[in-house]
Amino acid sequence: MIVEKDRQLGQMKKAQESTSSGWLNNVTISGAVELETSYNSPYTADSTSDATVATAEIGIEAQVHDWVSAQITLLHEEDDTSLEVVSASFTIGPPEGNWSLTAGQIVVPFGAYESNMISDPLTLEVGEAKETAIQLSFNNGGFSGSVYAFNGANKDGGDNHIDNFGASIGYAMESENNSFAFGLGYINDIGDSDNLQSTVSTTLGSANISDHVGGWAANASVTFGPFALIGEYLSAFDNFEANEVVFNGRGAEPSAWHVEAAYNFNVGGKDATFAVSYQGTDEALALEQPEQRIMVGLSVGLFENVGLAFEWAHDEDYSVADGGTGNTANTVTGQIAVGF
DSSP, X not given: OHHHHHHHHHHHHHHHHHHHHHHHHTEEEEEEEEEEEEEEEOSSSOOEEEEEEEEEEEEEEEEEETTEEEEEEEEEETTTEEEEEEEEEEEEOOTTOSEEEEEEEEEOSSOOXXXXXXXXXXXXXXXXXXXXXXXXXXXXXXXXXXXXXXXXXXXETTOOSSOEEEEEEEEEEEOSSEEEEEEEEEESOGGGSHHHHHHHHHHHSSSEESSOOOEEEEEEEEEETTEEEEEEEEEESSOOOTTTSEETTEEOOOEEEEEEEXXXXXXXXXXXXEEEEEEEEESOGGGTOOSEEXXXXXXXXXXXXXXXXXXXXXXXXXXXXXXXXXXXEEEEEEEEEEEO
């Protein structure tokens, strides 16, 4: 009996080891560390310089079943975010299928926010929204789309319900040397974007808004050989109340746009990208965003998964008549990024 029990325990241990090994084969761990040095000459204060761990990110994805996967992403940004859960969700859908259902904390698909620069585009600063949402997505023959719903931080009349929603649709095509993509997005409360929601809560002292303010976004990108173009625009559909988001003494109707051109080339056997960008906002002074921004960037892949980048950004503040300083600011940034 003891021998039989030992044999059974040995079989169980082998089965557990096999299961554990198989489980690990279905788990993918990825991450990035970005070190940045910068020199900043702001609108009014003295110039500063610094070196920071701008990004320390780790992502874990597990394929727990042919139809089910789970994802968790953690992010640390020095002087900005100590440690936060950027995403924590699971996705259900058939293998190689054309639909999926995602639930959990995600960045909802409102805006594309593509860029070759170190800094995020101004469209992201106005429109990006991390929410605990349920999202249904599809793709077929180059077409893609999604619908989603969530209970936002802003409460219309104090109601605490899942009454926020949005939708996106896009089309993409790609050949050997060329590609094209286009997308449209709608959200019923752009005030629930990360920056706008923070502004609303700070101004009101609460999240009890008078009404939802919808928003829309459009983006397009095209590549032809070594050249690439990116364009994006997003805006609120209507004005916020003046006690929620103010501009020049009245309720703001914030918007942002971003145009970028890039050229990909080879230098010393290394892949490199040179890019120029022209960006702007309208009625986004309360979000502490510039009215206009010009950027020039250069990035080089030093080794596999190791990149070096440089960026110069020239900002123009809103005029004194609009409540700004009317001044300009300049920032020079260098970055070493390592991904795994």
